[in-house]
Amino acid sequence: MNYYDIMFYIFAAITLVSAWFVVTTRNVIYSAFFLLFTFFGVAGIYVLLAADFIAVVQIMVYVGGILILLLFGVMLTNTITNVDIRTGASNLLPASIATGILMGAVVSVMWYTEWKIQPTAAPNTTIKELGRLLLTDYVLVFELLGLLLLVALIGAASIARREKE
Amino acid sequence: MYQFFFDLTGNVIISTLAVALVPLICILLVTLFGVWLERKVSAWMQDRVGPNRIGPYGIFQTVADFIKMLQKEDAVSSEIDGVLYNIAPVLVFAGSFAAFAVIPFAATIIGSEIEVGLFYMLAVSSFVVAGILMGGWSSNNKYSLLGSMRSAAQIVSYEIPTALVVLSMVMLTGTLSLTQISELQTSSFWHWNIFGGPGWELSKFLLIPFMVVGFIIIFISTLAEVNRTPFDIPEAESELVAGYFTEYCGMKYGMFMLAEYGNMFAVSLLVSVLFFGGYQSPVGYLGKTFGIEWLVSLEQFGWFFAKGWFFIFVQMWLRWTLPRLRVDQLMTLCWKYLIPYAVINLVIIGIISLL
Numbered sequence: 001m002n003y004y005d006i007m008f009y010i011f012a013a014i015t016l017v018s019a020w021f022v023v024t025t026r027n028v029i030y031s032a033f034f035l036l037f038t039f040f041g042v043a044g045i046y047v048l049l050a051a052d053f054i055a056v057v058q059i060m061v062y063v064g065g066i067l068i069l070l071l072f073g074v075m076l077t078n079t080i081t082n083v084d085i086r087t088g089a090s091n092l093l094p095a096s097i098a099t100g101i102l103m104g105a106v107v108s109v110m111w112y113t114e115w116k117i118q119p120t121a122a123p124n125t126t127i128k129e130l131g132r133l134l135l136t137d138y139v140l141v142f143e144l145l146g147l148l149l150l151v152a153l154i155g156a157a158s159i160a161r162r163e164k165e
Numbered sequence: 166m167y168q169f170f171f172d173l174t175g176n177v178i179i180s181t182l183a184v185a186l187v188p189l190i191c192i193l194l195v196t197l198f199g200v201w202l203e204r205k206v207s208a209w210m211q212d213r214v215g216p217n218r219i220g221p222y223g224i225f226q227t228v229a230d231f232i233k234m235l236q237k238e239d240a241v242s243s244e245i246d247g248v249l250y251n252i253a254p255v256l257v258f259a260g261s262f263a264a265f266a267v268i269p270f271a272a273t274i275i276g277s278e279i280e281v282g283l284f285y286m287l288a289v290s291s292f293v294v295a296g297i298l299m300g301g302w303s304s305n306n307k308y309s310l311l312g313s314m315r316s317a318a319q320i321v322s323y324e325i326p327t328a329l330v331v332l333s334m335v336m337l338t339g340t341l342s343l344t345q346i347s348e349l350q351t352s353s354f355w356h357w358n359i360f361g362g363p364g365w366e367l368s369k370f371l372l373i374p375f376m377v378v379g380f381i382i383i384f385i386s387t388l389a390e391v392n393r394t395p396f397d398i399p400e401a402e403s404e405l406v407a408g409y410f411t412e413y414c415g416m417k418y419g420m421f422m423l424a425e426y427g428n429m430f431a432v433s434l435l436v437s438v439l440f441f442g443g444y445q446s447p448v449g450y451l452g453k454t455f456g457i458e459w460l461v462s463l464e465q466f467g468w469f470f471a472k473g474w475f476f477i478f479v480q481m482w483l484r485w486t487l488p489r490l491r492v493d494q495l496m497t498l499c500w501k502y503l504i505p506y507a508v509i510n511l512v513i514i515g516i517i518s519l520l
Contacts, residue, residue, distance in 0.1 A: 003177055029302060033249060036295050056281050056288045064291030068321060071298050075314065125280050127341060 015041030188265035253300030254420035260292030271465035312408025316399030347443030433476035
């Protein structure tokens with residue numbers, strides 16, 4: 001086992017352990033903070049896969065944006081911190097059927113897909129190629145995503161500014 | 166730098182730790198002498214003497230304070246949230262320390278030459294925000310919570326003008342790597358980005374006013390991101406005691422201080438990389454004249470530190486000159502002035518760089 005593998009197992013352990021606590025802990029603030037470590041672990045795995053840009057975007061968007069918003073929402077809702085959110089088992093049968101089907105689908109996709117594996121060197125610079133692809137081959141998807149975000153932004157602003165009649 | 170330590174020791178773990186030690190020592194020194202300088206600058210501005218007992222001009226005052234802080238009993242309130250309360254200072258410091266991984270102190274002294282260095286620096290600062298929220302909430306104190314809320318809101322808002330100015334610089338230089346941006350501004354001070362970058366085309370002269378605007382915007386917004394006066398409402402002494410670290414004492418408080426001064430130093434270095442040539446000397450190198458390789462690195466290190474210290478001094482200067490902004494004024498400045506100006510600046514720089 002070399003250092004690369006050790007680093008991988010450290011990040012995998014961080015991700016899995018904190019994800020476990022996210023779903024099992026009873027305090028919603030704890031869940032939010034454990035989510036921070038989950039995002040961090042996933043970013044570390046991205047780095048090990050030589051996708052440095054994706055890793056940084058992961059931290060920027062999820063930790064810097066979504067997690068902070070989540071924490072703000074939780075902390076400014078003053079009744080939520082005093083109430084234990086129930087994390088006990090409810091609707092056990094339908095939930096286990098649904099998650100079982102989902103897990104079966106994921107595992108079978110992993111198992112039966114013929115992955116095209118070929119040894120290649122990790123790309124030294126990802127960001128130039130990524131930018132070129134985004135503005136040539138995938139420009140329509142890129143623009144549509146931008147439009148979607150703009151719509152969401154305008155919607156959020158109009159909901160927040162709605163005046164009481 | 167990693168290769169140098171690897172050749173020296175031949176061990177992966179030891180050389181990695183040695184690379185990480187360089188910025189850590191820098192942060193410690195900057196904090197020790199930054200706190201001393203802050204007290205001296207404030208004293209001079211208010212016509213006082215400042216610390217003057219330990220060492221010449223009281224220069225070892227903060228060293229003594231630091232030793233005292235290490236020995237202090239860790240007094241904690243019984244109503245706090247134990248786990249998060251203890252993680253928060255570590256997380257805040259880790260966030261500010263992680264930014265130093267990509268800062269090139271000299272052409273050869275750099276932790277990691279990743280391609281997305283600039284973007285990485287902006288991203289890891291979000292760990293600081295999460296740590297501040299964690300500390301403020303777990304202290305179970307209304308002043309702490311209010312301070313951390315204000316701090317997070319401020320950092321998140323002022324990230325936008327910072328990112329817009331960084332984006333315009335990335336457009337101009339065509340790279341996200343801090344080393345390459347420094348290398349482009351080589352040899353003389355009129356090649357620095359504040360003077361329009363290298364070359365003698367027409368666009369260089371057209372760029373100068375917009376570079377100055379960009380520099381002012383990023384300086385104001387990074388000042389707000391590190392919670393310094395006039396943007397220090399998160400720790401406004403007259404309203405909130407000390408903001409998010411009210412309940413902390415001893416070395417945990419020391420960690421917050423280290424993070425604050427580390428952040429100040431990091432943003433000063435970021436501004437000097439983007440606009441003032443990074444580690445490049447404004448005139449030339451003695452080492453290159455005499456053909457001594459290691460002297461060049463040393464000189465670059467010295468120049469970079471000098472630029473960083475200059476901007477830290479300007480931050481202190483502003484702190485003891487300007488009054489604090491109100492919350493609404495703070496948000497007005499960011500959203501109604503800095504962001505529109507930064508967007509217009511971005512468009513104009515884009516048009517000029519296409520010429």
